[in-house]
Amino acid sequence: xxxxxxxxxxxxxxxxxxxxxxxxxxxxxxxxxxxxxxxxxxxxxxxxxxxxxxxxxxxxxxxxxxxxxxxxxxxxxxxxxxxxxxxxxxxxxxxxxxxxxxxxxxxxxxxxxxxxxxxxxxxxxxxxxxxxxxxxxxxxxxxxxxxxxxxxxxxxxxxxxxxxxxxxxxxxxxxxxxxxxxxxxxxxxxxxxxxxxxxxxxxxxxxxxxxxxxxxxxxxxxxxxxxxxxxxxxxxxxxxxxxxxxxxxxxxxxxxxxxxxxxxxxxxxxxxxxxxxxxxxxxxxxxxxxxxxxxxxxxxxxxxxxxxxxxxxxxxxxxxxxxxxxxxxxxxxxxxxxxxxxxxxxxxxxxxxxxxxxxxxxxxxxx
Numbered sequence: 001x002x003x004x005x006x007x008x009x010x011x012x013x014x015x016x017x018x019x020x021x022x023x024x025x026x027x028x029x030x031x032x033x034x035x036x037x038x039x040x041x042x043x044x045x046x047x048x049x050x051x052x053x054x055x056x057x058x059x060x061x062x063x064x065x066x067x068x069x070x071x072x073x074x075x076x077x078x079x080x081x082x083x084x085x086x087x088x089x090x091x092x093x094x095x096x097x098x099x100x101x102x103x104x105x106x107x108x109x110x111x112x113x114x115x116x117x118x119x120x121x122x123x124x125x126x127x128x129x130x131x132x133x134x135x136x137x138x139x140x141x142x143x144x145x146x147x148x149x150x151x152x153x154x155x156x157x158x159x160x161x162x163x164x165x166x167x168x169x170x171x172x173x174x175x176x177x178x179x180x181x182x183x184x185x186x187x188x189x190x191x192x193x194x195x196x197x198x199x200x201x202x203x204x205x206x207x208x209x210x211x212x213x214x215x216x217x218x219x220x221x222x223x224x225x226x227x228x229x230x231x232x233x234x235x236x237x238x239x240x241x242x243x244x245x246x247x248x249x250x251x252x253x254x255x256x257x258x259x260x261x262x263x264x265x266x267x268x269x270x271x272x273x274x275x276x277x278x279x280x281x282x283x284x285x286x287x288x289x290x291x292x293x294x295x296x297x298x299x300x301x302x303x304x305x306x307x308x309x310x311x312x313x314x315x316x317x318x319x320x321x322x323x324x325x326x327x328x329x330x331x332x333x334x335x336x337x338x339x340x341x342x343x344x345x346x347x348x349x350x351x352x353x354x355x356x357x358x359x360x361x362x363x364x365x366x367x
Contacts, residue, residue, distance in 0.1 A: 084155055
Protein backbone atom coordinates (compact mmCIF):
# COMPACT_ATOMS: atom_id res chain seq x y z
CA UNK A 1 0.00 0.00 0.00
CA UNK A 2 1.19 3.49 -0.75
CA UNK A 3 2.36 5.75 2.04
CA UNK A 4 -0.07 8.35 3.35
CA UNK A 5 1.30 10.98 0.96
CA UNK A 6 3.11 9.68 -2.08
CA UNK A 7 5.30 12.45 -3.50
CA UNK A 8 5.41 12.09 -7.28
CA UNK A 9 4.68 14.14 -10.41
CA UNK A 10 0.89 14.09 -9.95
CA UNK A 11 1.06 14.99 -6.28
CA UNK A 12 3.46 17.89 -6.89
CA UNK A 13 1.60 19.44 -9.83
CA UNK A 14 -1.86 19.11 -8.27
CA UNK A 15 -0.73 20.32 -4.83
CA UNK A 16 1.07 23.32 -6.30
CA UNK A 17 -1.86 24.40 -8.47
CA UNK A 18 -4.41 23.67 -5.72
CA UNK A 19 -2.61 26.11 -3.39
CA UNK A 20 -2.29 28.68 -6.18
CA UNK A 21 -5.98 28.44 -7.03
CA UNK A 22 -7.04 28.57 -3.38
CA UNK A 23 -4.97 31.69 -2.64
CA UNK A 24 -6.25 33.44 -5.77
CA UNK A 25 -9.84 32.51 -4.95
CA UNK A 26 -9.44 34.02 -1.46
CA UNK A 27 -8.02 37.20 -3.03
CA UNK A 28 -11.07 37.55 -5.29
CA UNK A 29 -13.62 36.58 -2.65
CA UNK A 30 -12.32 39.10 -0.10
CA UNK A 31 -11.79 42.12 -2.31
CA UNK A 32 -14.22 45.02 -2.24
CA UNK A 33 -13.97 46.40 -5.78
CA UNK A 34 -16.28 45.00 -8.47
CA UNK A 35 -17.80 43.01 -5.63
CA UNK A 36 -20.17 40.67 -7.50
CA UNK A 37 -17.89 39.79 -10.47
CA UNK A 38 -14.91 39.30 -8.14
CA UNK A 39 -16.83 36.93 -5.91
CA UNK A 40 -18.08 34.94 -8.90
CA UNK A 41 -14.57 34.56 -10.31
CA UNK A 42 -13.35 33.70 -6.82
CA UNK A 43 -16.03 31.01 -6.65
CA UNK A 44 -14.90 29.65 -10.03
CA UNK A 45 -11.29 29.43 -8.83
CA UNK A 46 -12.45 27.79 -5.60
CA UNK A 47 -14.45 25.18 -7.55
CA UNK A 48 -11.38 24.35 -9.68
CA UNK A 49 -9.25 24.19 -6.52
CA UNK A 50 -11.80 21.83 -4.97
CA UNK A 51 -11.53 19.48 -7.95
CA UNK A 52 -7.74 19.52 -7.66
CA UNK A 53 -8.01 18.89 -3.92
CA UNK A 54 -10.21 15.85 -4.53
CA UNK A 55 -7.63 14.60 -7.04
CA UNK A 56 -4.93 14.87 -4.37
CA UNK A 57 -7.09 13.05 -1.82
CA UNK A 58 -7.87 10.27 -4.28
CA UNK A 59 -4.25 10.00 -5.43
CA UNK A 60 -3.04 9.46 -1.87
CA UNK A 61 -4.44 7.58 1.07
CA UNK A 62 -5.76 10.86 2.45
CA UNK A 63 -9.22 9.78 1.29
CA UNK A 64 -9.22 7.52 4.36
CA UNK A 65 -9.06 10.63 6.55
CA UNK A 66 -11.26 12.85 4.39
CA UNK A 67 -13.82 10.48 2.84
CA UNK A 68 -16.35 13.24 2.22
CA UNK A 69 -13.99 14.81 -0.31
CA UNK A 70 -14.62 11.81 -2.55
CA UNK A 71 -16.96 12.72 -5.37
CA UNK A 72 -17.07 16.52 -4.95
CA UNK A 73 -15.84 16.84 -8.52
CA UNK A 74 -18.99 15.18 -9.89
CA UNK A 75 -20.96 18.37 -9.21
CA UNK A 76 -18.10 20.85 -9.32
CA UNK A 77 -17.38 20.14 -13.00
CA UNK A 78 -20.88 21.30 -13.93
CA UNK A 79 -20.27 24.72 -12.38
CA UNK A 80 -17.15 25.71 -14.33
CA UNK A 81 -18.77 26.90 -17.56
CA UNK A 82 -21.84 28.53 -15.95
CA UNK A 83 -19.73 30.43 -13.39
CA UNK A 84 -17.33 31.56 -16.12
CA UNK A 85 -20.23 32.93 -18.19
CA UNK A 86 -21.88 34.39 -15.07
CA UNK A 87 -18.63 36.24 -14.29
CA UNK A 88 -18.51 38.01 -17.67
CA UNK A 89 -22.26 38.63 -17.62
CA UNK A 90 -22.05 40.50 -14.32
CA UNK A 91 -18.80 42.25 -15.27
CA UNK A 92 -20.12 43.68 -18.53
CA UNK A 93 -23.77 44.18 -17.61
CA UNK A 94 -25.77 45.02 -14.51
CA UNK A 95 -26.39 41.83 -12.49
CA UNK A 96 -29.91 40.38 -12.62
CA UNK A 97 -31.51 37.65 -10.56
CA UNK A 98 -32.31 35.85 -13.81
CA UNK A 99 -28.56 35.35 -14.30
CA UNK A 100 -28.71 32.69 -11.60
CA UNK A 101 -30.52 30.46 -14.09
CA UNK A 102 -27.11 29.77 -15.63
CA UNK A 103 -26.42 27.60 -12.56
CA UNK A 104 -29.48 25.40 -13.21
CA UNK A 105 -27.55 22.54 -14.93
CA UNK A 106 -25.96 21.61 -11.60
CA UNK A 107 -29.35 20.38 -10.35
CA UNK A 108 -29.12 17.20 -12.46
CA UNK A 109 -25.82 15.84 -11.04
CA UNK A 110 -26.92 16.70 -7.50
CA UNK A 111 -30.12 14.72 -8.05
CA UNK A 112 -28.25 11.77 -9.62
CA UNK A 113 -25.55 11.66 -6.93
CA UNK A 114 -27.72 12.67 -3.98
CA UNK A 115 -27.70 9.27 -2.29
CA UNK A 116 -23.90 9.08 -2.60
CA UNK A 117 -23.33 12.53 -1.07
CA UNK A 118 -25.54 11.74 1.93
CA UNK A 119 -23.94 8.35 2.52
CA UNK A 120 -21.52 7.70 5.37
CA UNK A 121 -17.77 8.14 5.10
CA UNK A 122 -17.19 4.38 5.23
CA UNK A 123 -19.64 3.82 2.35
CA UNK A 124 -17.85 6.44 0.27
CA UNK A 125 -14.50 4.80 0.95
CA UNK A 126 -15.91 1.43 -0.03
CA UNK A 127 -17.41 2.81 -3.26
CA UNK A 128 -14.16 4.53 -4.16
CA UNK A 129 -12.03 1.44 -3.55
CA UNK A 130 -14.32 -0.79 -5.57
CA UNK A 131 -14.33 1.62 -8.52
CA UNK A 132 -10.79 2.95 -8.59
CA UNK A 133 -8.60 0.47 -6.75
CA UNK A 134 -10.18 -2.92 -7.46
CA UNK A 135 -10.74 -1.87 -11.07
CA UNK A 136 -14.51 -2.28 -11.24
CA UNK A 137 -14.82 1.08 -12.87
CA UNK A 138 -17.59 2.06 -15.26
CA UNK A 139 -18.59 5.24 -17.05
CA UNK A 140 -22.01 6.20 -18.36
CA UNK A 141 -21.27 8.39 -21.36
CA UNK A 142 -24.61 10.24 -21.59
CA UNK A 143 -24.15 12.32 -18.37
CA UNK A 144 -20.54 13.05 -19.35
CA UNK A 145 -21.58 14.29 -22.80
CA UNK A 146 -24.18 16.47 -21.09
CA UNK A 147 -21.53 17.79 -18.71
CA UNK A 148 -19.14 18.73 -21.52
CA UNK A 149 -21.92 20.17 -23.69
CA UNK A 150 -23.21 22.39 -20.88
CA UNK A 151 -19.78 23.77 -20.12
CA UNK A 152 -18.79 24.43 -23.73
CA UNK A 153 -22.20 26.03 -24.35
CA UNK A 154 -21.70 28.56 -21.53
CA UNK A 155 -18.10 29.27 -22.50
CA UNK A 156 -19.23 29.99 -26.07
CA UNK A 157 -21.87 32.35 -24.63
CA UNK A 158 -19.07 34.08 -22.70
CA UNK A 159 -16.99 34.42 -25.88
CA UNK A 160 -19.96 35.94 -27.72
CA UNK A 161 -20.43 38.37 -24.84
CA UNK A 162 -16.74 39.27 -24.93
CA UNK A 163 -16.84 39.95 -28.67
CA UNK A 164 -19.98 42.04 -28.26
CA UNK A 165 -18.30 44.39 -25.81
CA UNK A 166 -14.78 44.17 -27.24
CA UNK A 167 -14.92 47.60 -28.81
CA UNK A 168 -16.03 49.28 -25.60
CA UNK A 169 -13.84 50.52 -22.77
CA UNK A 170 -10.73 48.61 -23.82
CA UNK A 171 -8.65 50.42 -21.21
CA UNK A 172 -10.61 48.60 -18.50
CA UNK A 173 -10.67 45.06 -19.85
CA UNK A 174 -8.05 43.02 -21.63
CA UNK A 175 -10.10 41.33 -24.30
CA UNK A 176 -7.18 39.38 -25.77
CA UNK A 177 -6.55 37.83 -22.35
CA UNK A 178 -10.25 37.03 -21.91
CA UNK A 179 -10.38 35.23 -25.25
CA UNK A 180 -7.19 33.25 -24.54
CA UNK A 181 -8.67 32.07 -21.25
CA UNK A 182 -11.99 31.21 -22.92
CA UNK A 183 -10.38 29.10 -25.63
CA UNK A 184 -8.18 27.42 -23.00
CA UNK A 185 -11.34 26.25 -21.24
CA UNK A 186 -12.78 24.91 -24.50
CA UNK A 187 -9.56 22.96 -25.16
CA UNK A 188 -9.75 21.58 -21.63
CA UNK A 189 -13.31 20.33 -22.12
CA UNK A 190 -12.48 18.70 -25.45
CA UNK A 191 -9.53 16.90 -23.83
CA UNK A 192 -11.77 15.99 -20.90
CA UNK A 193 -14.27 14.40 -23.30
CA UNK A 194 -11.50 12.52 -25.08
CA UNK A 195 -10.25 11.13 -21.75
CA UNK A 196 -13.77 10.07 -20.75
CA UNK A 197 -14.28 8.22 -24.04
CA UNK A 198 -10.94 6.43 -23.62
CA UNK A 199 -11.80 5.46 -20.03
CA UNK A 200 -15.21 4.14 -21.07
CA UNK A 201 -13.56 1.44 -23.19
CA UNK A 202 -11.47 0.09 -20.34
CA UNK A 203 -12.51 -2.29 -17.59
CA UNK A 204 -9.83 -0.92 -15.28
CA UNK A 205 -9.49 2.75 -14.38
CA UNK A 206 -6.42 4.35 -15.96
CA UNK A 207 -4.66 6.64 -13.52
CA UNK A 208 -2.74 8.41 -16.28
CA UNK A 209 -5.78 9.09 -18.48
CA UNK A 210 -7.93 10.01 -15.48
CA UNK A 211 -5.44 12.49 -14.10
CA UNK A 212 -4.72 13.93 -17.55
CA UNK A 213 -8.24 15.40 -17.44
CA UNK A 214 -7.47 17.44 -14.35
CA UNK A 215 -4.02 18.32 -15.61
CA UNK A 216 -5.84 20.70 -17.96
CA UNK A 217 -7.38 22.51 -14.97
CA UNK A 218 -3.96 22.68 -13.35
CA UNK A 219 -2.56 24.31 -16.48
CA UNK A 220 -5.44 26.83 -16.51
CA UNK A 221 -4.65 27.78 -12.90
CA UNK A 222 -1.00 28.31 -13.88
CA UNK A 223 -2.05 30.48 -16.85
CA UNK A 224 -4.34 32.60 -14.67
CA UNK A 225 -1.65 32.93 -12.00
CA UNK A 226 0.96 34.01 -14.52
CA UNK A 227 -1.20 36.69 -16.13
CA UNK A 228 -2.61 37.88 -12.83
CA UNK A 229 0.59 37.97 -10.80
CA UNK A 230 3.42 38.51 -13.27
CA UNK A 231 1.79 40.86 -15.77
CA UNK A 232 -0.53 43.81 -15.45
CA UNK A 233 -2.59 42.74 -18.43
CA UNK A 234 -5.21 40.55 -16.83
CA UNK A 235 -7.93 41.58 -14.40
CA UNK A 236 -6.68 45.08 -13.74
CA UNK A 237 -9.51 45.59 -11.28
CA UNK A 238 -7.83 43.08 -8.95
CA UNK A 239 -5.05 45.44 -7.88
CA UNK A 240 -4.30 44.30 -4.36
CA UNK A 241 -1.35 46.68 -4.09
CA UNK A 242 -3.49 49.70 -4.90
CA UNK A 243 -6.16 48.61 -2.42
CA UNK A 244 -3.58 48.66 0.35
CA UNK A 245 -1.98 51.84 -1.00
CA UNK A 246 -5.19 53.89 -0.93
CA UNK A 247 -6.68 52.36 2.20
CA UNK A 248 -5.84 55.46 4.28
CA UNK A 249 -7.03 57.94 1.65
CA UNK A 250 -9.66 60.42 2.84
CA UNK A 251 -11.22 60.99 -0.58
CA UNK A 252 -14.96 60.37 -0.50
CA UNK A 253 -16.81 58.51 -3.22
CA UNK A 254 -18.42 61.75 -4.40
CA UNK A 255 -14.98 63.30 -4.92
CA UNK A 256 -13.75 60.25 -6.82
CA UNK A 257 -16.80 60.38 -9.11
CA UNK A 258 -16.44 64.14 -9.66
CA UNK A 259 -12.75 64.04 -10.50
CA UNK A 260 -13.20 61.04 -12.81
CA UNK A 261 -15.68 63.13 -14.83
CA UNK A 262 -13.26 66.09 -14.83
CA UNK A 263 -10.41 63.91 -16.07
CA UNK A 264 -12.49 62.52 -18.93
CA UNK A 265 -13.69 66.01 -19.89
CA UNK A 266 -10.20 67.51 -19.80
CA UNK A 267 -8.69 64.74 -21.90
CA UNK A 268 -11.54 64.85 -24.43
CA UNK A 269 -11.71 68.64 -24.78
CA UNK A 270 -8.07 69.72 -24.54
CA UNK A 271 -6.25 66.57 -25.68
CA UNK A 272 -3.13 67.32 -23.62
CA UNK A 273 -1.83 63.81 -24.36
CA UNK A 274 -0.83 64.99 -27.87
CA UNK A 275 2.17 66.56 -26.14
CA UNK A 276 4.67 63.71 -25.74
CA UNK A 277 5.93 65.27 -22.49
CA UNK A 278 2.49 65.15 -20.88
CA UNK A 279 2.63 63.19 -17.62
CA UNK A 280 0.59 62.41 -14.53
CA UNK A 281 2.05 65.34 -12.59
CA UNK A 282 0.83 67.78 -15.25
CA UNK A 283 -2.62 66.19 -15.21
CA UNK A 284 -2.73 66.56 -11.43
CA UNK A 285 -1.64 70.20 -11.72
CA UNK A 286 -4.44 70.90 -14.21
CA UNK A 287 -6.97 69.44 -11.76
CA UNK A 288 -5.47 71.15 -8.70
CA UNK A 289 -4.89 67.90 -6.81
CA UNK A 290 -1.90 65.70 -5.98
CA UNK A 291 -0.46 63.11 -8.34
CA UNK A 292 -1.25 60.39 -5.78
CA UNK A 293 -4.93 61.35 -5.85
CA UNK A 294 -4.93 61.19 -9.65
CA UNK A 295 -3.48 57.68 -9.38
CA UNK A 296 -6.21 56.70 -6.91
CA UNK A 297 -8.99 58.09 -9.13
CA UNK A 298 -7.66 56.27 -12.20
CA UNK A 299 -7.29 53.00 -10.31
CA UNK A 300 -10.46 52.94 -8.26
CA UNK A 301 -12.91 54.80 -10.50
CA UNK A 302 -11.62 54.21 -14.01
CA UNK A 303 -9.96 50.79 -13.48
CA UNK A 304 -6.83 51.80 -15.36
CA UNK A 305 -3.55 53.65 -14.83
CA UNK A 306 -2.16 56.84 -16.33
CA UNK A 307 0.05 55.27 -18.98
CA UNK A 308 -2.53 52.74 -20.18
CA UNK A 309 -5.16 55.47 -20.45
CA UNK A 310 -2.89 57.92 -22.29
CA UNK A 311 -1.52 55.28 -24.67
CA UNK A 312 -5.09 54.21 -25.48
CA UNK A 313 -6.06 57.81 -26.29
CA UNK A 314 -2.93 58.33 -28.39
CA UNK A 315 -3.63 55.11 -30.28
CA UNK A 316 -7.22 56.17 -30.97
CA UNK A 317 -5.96 59.57 -32.17
CA UNK A 318 -3.43 57.85 -34.38
CA UNK A 319 -6.09 55.56 -35.87
CA UNK A 320 -8.20 58.60 -36.74
CA UNK A 321 -5.25 60.41 -38.32
CA UNK A 322 -4.17 57.37 -40.34
CA UNK A 323 -7.61 57.24 -41.93
CA UNK A 324 -7.83 61.01 -42.48
CA UNK A 325 -6.76 62.13 -46.01
CA UNK A 326 -5.50 65.41 -44.53
CA UNK A 327 -2.52 63.54 -43.05
CA UNK A 328 -1.64 61.39 -46.07
CA UNK A 329 1.53 63.44 -46.61
CA UNK A 330 2.86 62.33 -43.20
CA UNK A 331 4.70 59.08 -42.57
CA UNK A 332 3.37 56.63 -40.01
CA UNK A 333 6.09 57.76 -37.63
CA UNK A 334 5.17 61.38 -38.24
CA UNK A 335 1.55 60.62 -37.37
CA UNK A 336 2.72 58.73 -34.29
CA UNK A 337 4.66 61.78 -33.09
CA UNK A 338 1.67 64.02 -33.81
CA UNK A 339 -0.50 61.70 -31.69
CA UNK A 340 1.89 62.08 -28.74
CA UNK A 341 4.18 59.05 -28.94
CA UNK A 342 7.83 59.89 -28.40
CA UNK A 343 9.47 56.88 -30.08
CA UNK A 344 8.81 54.32 -32.78
CA UNK A 345 9.18 51.46 -30.30
CA UNK A 346 6.61 52.91 -27.89
CA UNK A 347 4.22 53.70 -30.75
CA UNK A 348 4.37 50.24 -32.33
CA UNK A 349 4.22 48.33 -29.04
CA UNK A 350 1.22 50.22 -27.66
CA UNK A 351 -0.63 50.39 -30.97
CA UNK A 352 -0.38 46.61 -31.41
CA UNK A 353 -1.22 45.95 -27.76
CA UNK A 354 -4.48 47.91 -28.06
CA UNK A 355 -5.56 47.12 -31.64
CA UNK A 356 -3.89 43.76 -32.23
CA UNK A 357 -2.16 45.21 -35.32
CA UNK A 358 0.89 47.29 -36.10
CA UNK A 359 0.17 50.77 -37.54
CA UNK A 360 1.17 49.62 -41.04
CA UNK A 361 -1.08 46.54 -40.79
CA UNK A 362 -3.95 48.74 -39.62
CA UNK A 363 -3.41 51.17 -42.52
CA UNK A 364 -3.16 48.33 -45.04
CA UNK A 365 -6.39 46.79 -43.76
CA UNK A 366 -8.24 50.09 -44.25
CA UNK A 367 -6.71 51.14 -47.54
